Amino acid sequence: MLSTLDYPLLSGILLVCSLGLITLYSASGEDVDLLIKHVGRLVIAFMAMYIVSHIQVSTLSNMSLYLYLIGLVLLIAVLVFGSAGKGAQRWIDFGIFRFQPSEIMKIVVPMMVAWIMTHNSMMPRGAKIFLAVLSILVPCSLVILQPDLGTALLIAASGLVVVFLAGISWKTILALAAAGSLSAPLVWSMVLYDYQKQRILTMLDPWSDPLGAGYHAVQSMIAIGSGGIAGKGWLLGTQSRLEFIPERSTDFVFSVLGEEFGLGGFILLMLVYLLLVVRGFWIGISVEDTYSKLLAGGLSFTFFAYVFVNIGMVSGILPVVGVPLPFISYGGTSVVSLMIGFGILMSISQRMKPH
Amino acid sequence: MRRSRANEIDQYVLENRYMLILLMIALLSFLLFMRVAYLQIAQHGRFELLSLENHIDRVPLEPVRGLILDRNEEVLAHNVKVFNLEIRPDRVSSLDRDLEELSRLVEFTQEDMQALKTTLESRPSFERQTLKTNLTDEQVAVFSVNQHRFPGIELKVDLQRDYPYGDLTSHIVGYVGRISPDDRELVNEQGEYDGISHIGKIGIESQYEKTLKGAPGHSQVEINAHGRIVRHLKQDLPNAGQNLHLSMDILLQKESMAALEGLEGAVVAIEPKTGEILALASAPTYDPNLFVNGISQTRYAQLNSSELKPLFNRSIYGQYAPGSTIKGFVSLVGLEHGFEHAREVYCPGWYSLPNSDRRYRCWRRTGHGLIDGYAAIERSCDVYFYDLAIRLGIDRLQEGMMRFGFGQKTGIDLQGERSGLMPGMEWKKRAHGQSWYPGDTVNSGIGQGYMLMTPVQLASVTATLANRGVAVTPHLLRMTENPVRQQSESPVVAEQKQIQPQQDEFYDQVIESMRRVVHGARGTARGISTDMRYEMAGKTGTAQVVGIPQGQEYDEANTPKKYRDHSLFVGFAPLDDPRIAIAVIVEHGGSGSKVAAPIARRLIDYYLMDRLGLFTPEAESPPDRSDLT
Numbered sequence: 001m002l003s004t005l006d007y008p009l010l011s012g013i014l015l016v017c018s019l020g021l022i023t024l025y026s027a028s029g030e031d032v033d034l035l036i037k038h039v040g041r042l043v044i045a046f047m048a049m050y051i052v053s054h055i056q057v058s059t060l061s062n063m064s065l066y067l068y069l070i071g072l073v074l075l076i077a078v079l080v081f082g083s084a085g086k087g088a089q090r091w092i093d094f095g096i097f098r099f100q101p102s103e104i105m106k107i108v109v110p111m112m113v114a115w116i117m118t119h120n121s122m123m124p125r126g127a128k129i130f131l132a133v134l135s136i137l138v139p140c141s142l143v144i145l146q147p148d149l150g151t152a153l154l155i156a157a158s159g160l161v162v163v164f165l166a167g168i169s170w171k172t173i174l175a176l177a178a179a180g181s182l183s184a185p186l187v188w189s190m191v192l193y194d195y196q197k198q199r200i201l202t203m204l205d206p207w208s209d210p211l212g213a214g215y216h217a218v219q220s221m222i223a224i225g226s227g228g229i230a231g232k233g234w235l236l237g238t239q240s241r242l243e244f245i246p247e248r249s250t251d252f253v254f255s256v257l258g259e260e261f262g263l264g265g266f267i268l269l270m271l272v273y274l275l276l277v278v279r280g281f282w283i284g285i286s287v288e289d290t291y292s293k294l295l296a297g298g299l300s301f302t303f304f305a306y307v308f309v310n311i312g313m314v315s316g317i318l319p320v321v322g323v324p325l326p327f328i329s330y331g332g333t334s335v336v337s338l339m340i341g342f343g344i345l346m347s348i349s350q351r352m353k354p355h
Numbered sequence: 356m357r358r359s360r361a362n363e364i365d366q367y368v369l370e371n372r373y374m375l376i377l378l379m380i381a382l383l384s385f386l387l388f389m390r391v392a393y394l395q396i397a398q399h400g401r402f403e404l405l406s407l408e409n410h411i412d413r414v415p416l417e418p419v420r421g422l423i424l425d426r427n428e429e430v431l432a433h434n435v436k437v438f439n440l441e442i443r444p445d446r447v448s449s450l451d452r453d454l455e456e457l458s459r460l461v462e463f464t465q466e467d468m469q470a471l472k473t474t475l476e477s478r479p480s481f482e483r484q485t486l487k488t489n490l491t492d493e494q495v496a497v498f499s500v501n502q503h504r505f506p507g508i509e510l511k512v513d514l515q516r517d518y519p520y521g522d523l524t525s526h527i528v529g530y531v532g533r534i535s536p537d538d539r540e541l542v543n544e545q546g547e548y549d550g551i552s553h554i555g556k557i558g559i560e561s562q563y564e565k566t567l568k569g570a571p572g573h574s575q576v577e578i579n580a581h582g583r584i585v586r587h588l589k590q591d592l593p594n595a596g597q598n599l600h601l602s603m604d605i606l607l608q609k610e611s612m613a614a615l616e617g618l619e620g621a622v623v624a625i626e627p628k629t630g631e632i633l634a635l636a637s638a639p640t641y642d643p644n645l646f647v648n649g650i651s652q653t654r655y656a657q658l659n660s661s662e663l664k665p666l667f668n669r670s671i672y673g674q675y676a677p678g679s680t681i682k683g684f685v686s687l688v689g690l691e692h693g694f695e696h697a698r699e700v701y702c703p704g705w706y707s708l709p710n711s712d713r714r715y716r717c718w719r720r721t722g723h724g725l726i727d728g729y730a731a732i733e734r735s736c737d738v739y740f741y742d743l744a745i746r747l748g749i750d751r752l753q754e755g756m757m758r759f760g761f762g763q764k765t766g767i768d769l770q771g772e773r774s775g776l777m778p779g780m781e782w783k784k785r786a787h788g789q790s791w792y793p794g795d796t797v798n799s800g801i802g803q804g805y806m807l808m809t810p811v812q813l814a815s816v817t818a819t820l821a822n823r824g825v826a827v828t829p830h831l832l833r834m835t836e837n838p839v840r841q842q843s844e845s846p847v848v849a850e851q852k853q854i855q856p857q858q859d860e861f862y863d864q865v866i867e868s869m870r871r872v873v874h875g876a877r878g879t880a881r882g883i884s885t886d887m888r889y890e891m892a893g894k895t896g897t898a899q900v901v902g903i904p905q906g907q908e909y910d911e912a913n914t915p916k917k918y919r920d921h922s923l924f925v926g927f928a929p930l931d932d933p934r935i936a937i938a939v940i941v942e943h944g945g946s947g948s949k950v951a952a953p954i955a956r957r958l959i960d961y962y963l964m965d966r967l968g969l970f971t972p973e974a975e976s977p978p979d980r981s982d983l984t
Contacts, residue, residue, distance in 0.1 A: 045825045101932065117364065161376065167368035211445075225394040225402025242579040267388070274384060281377055290364050293373075301376055308383050315390045317649045 003245050004053040006349040009056035009342055012276040013327065019269060020162035020328035026235050027248045027256040038330055052343025054227045057351060061291045062342065064115035071108045074101035074144040100333040102143045102151045105159050107141060108342050110298030112160040118291045122234055132163050149196050150309065150321030158302035165297045200319040215230060216252065219244045221316050231262030249330040251322055266297045280345050286352040299341045364430055368832040412578050415550025418569030419514060421596035423528055423559060423652045425605040429460050431524050444475050444895045446507030446582055453505055460501060461494045464653060486649045492823060493617060516553060520605060522640040523612055526668040527603060527831060529558015530643035546836065560829060562768050569596030597673035598836040602631030607704045611636035614954045620941035621669040623814035624958065627933045630827030630849040635743035635964065641680040653879060670810045671772045675940055677802040678896030679926045680733045683820060683865045685800055686728050688755030689743050691856040696864040702738035708793050715741050715797050726790035732868035733875045735895060737801050746799025749791060752799060758854050760885035761808065765815040766828045775812050779807035803899060813938035817925040821933035823862040826852045831963055866892050870930055883956035888970035889963060893926030893955065895947030919943040928959045935962050
């Protein structure tokens, strides 16, 4: 009955979740209620993963277009009816639970792009690429409008990596990169909100305004840096216990980990994350059909992008965009969508060639 | 088929791309590792320090300022509990809005607001500033209920300096005030003033600032991001300042101020043997409590511009022509130089120098006739002293008088004492660029002309006379006391100095003459001797404020007040065992015998009889002195 589960992935996820519970206990100020809620969400997410792992890859492939269209409708619905959280409209309230459609797009967009690239064999290759890029840009733009820059970036990464894996020529890649960098100033002036511009500027020099716009970045760097190699010890981080780190249970949970467990804690966490990523790629390499390969690579890379963007922003090399640390940050939708992603990987893993 | 094959994704390219992506992941992971390692290894020291600074704060603990007590342990200055509002500007989200809302709960004047804003601009924003002092119980209650609406503004219980005797002691004790930019230089050294908001500005409070202040302690605390103290790590307690015991007697001070009621003038009373100041009164006066938390500008302007000069401490700053009060001292200088006290001089009512027709008048127009030193002092004959001064010459007169302390600071332990002036040839050359004329010597013989004395100087030289030539530095501090050990420490013993002349017979003659001023049948102060139960020595003085032109009369009733004579009296009592030496000056009071002398009598009576219990009808003999110690 548990044969659909991939044990290397499962053990990696359980390991990260355990690290997350230990860190969250400290970050929340030993708030057991919060921990119980978090475990509850993990259980729901594991169930979602288990269910998804039973779905055949062919079914997933066939559902790609419909899921994508539903996703777009939900994104538009968010803009029209959504409820605000921290100044941005991201949620749809279903009464018993709230749902963040942009999260699920991180899975649906790579599915959609993989589907475009592998199906419709009559379509010329150039048109496919155009369609793929368009299918990435549309949800990205809708998410930016919410506005949620972090998620938009992750959605873009999840789609573009599939396009890249699909083997588009370096010429096309160069052309896309050129188009991207040319539109960057346009995005800066037309699309980005003032607070987002401020975050990017502050990232360049957070110490210019350590009590204002740079506060998050500076306090977080102080926490990580003061942890040193061995860390201050569990429950002993002054930056987190005395509430100097804002959002220490959610997006900035890594600074708590860095402060209390030091460089050792970071290396351990990173190794487990890389284990999950490499296992994902290994699954992709070991399966026959192209859709599976593209999707496995896309989902694994998206997972890595989460980790990179989060730790990058918390340690001060990327702007502060709201991206959680997978399986460690407190928060609902991201856990569920991440687990669904791993459920898909497990579903794909069942088609691996026996070695 | 060809077309569809071309559309197929090349498995080789795909695996190639897989490798590229994995390579990119490896590079990005390494980048993260380098970044975290840079923060945690290379920059660890810096961030560890920043993290410590974040949450460890050193909170200064204010020491309790020493008390100031009078000679009978009456409290003159102490610390009372008050409620103040304090602000940490960096923790306030919107200063203007908070202040406006706050002003609906507790009153603020426009002036308060402006003063606060000026302070806030010049000081670092993490430094606590006082927003309002002395909240009423009602205001405390109203603010406490609304505290949550004002983060960064706190109610604080403070000790505030209070002067229970108010204006009675202002010219002695002085007052403390908020540390101002002018004090910064003194205050910045080595955290000596950590947590201390007030500093002695004037009087004893300023003179003995270092003794009174105490040493601040510190508490090392852990604070959270919101500035709340989470726990105390360690503490070194502040050391309270020393208590000061002053020599003054608050009841004699009160009596002195009552005697000067409605007048401008000063009284200084000294215990001759010890030099201890018993009273130091300057009228009019002011309430020192107004200054503790900063006096309002209008109030200060009122005090400062008043013609009566209440802020001016006449007892040590006021310089007056001493007039006839110095005659006894001139006699002593004469005796020293061989001019017998019994020597007679003829007083026709005026004196003139050889080869000059300018007449120096005696106060008694009809003259005293043949008069000796005893009678000249008793009746205050001017001609006798014009003559004596000319015979001595200014050099000998100046030198002799300065030995007694004329023109010299007394060394009283109050800042800013003036030195008065004992003029001489060199001085005149230096100050006026003119040579000394014999006429100047004539005027100096009766304490007029250039000669100036402060009330404390007059009391001090009188004490020296009472001591028969033993000069004792007048002082206010009797001893300091450590309040923790309740133990008196370092009793102050003033410097004593035997001055020339020291021949007892000289003093006998002069003191006898001054006894006759009060007790003699024709003494200028005989009016005060009625029912006096003890004997005393004294001398009246009536000092001209403006010169009267030759041939004109001084008519008190028709002279505007500011040109009227100053009224002076010096004396000591009892004659055989002096317990009090006193100097009284009433500005524009007129004749010394009519105004200053009765005040001196009243105060000596009060001190000897009411305070010391001497010469009372009940105390037959001998007087009980146990209450002195």
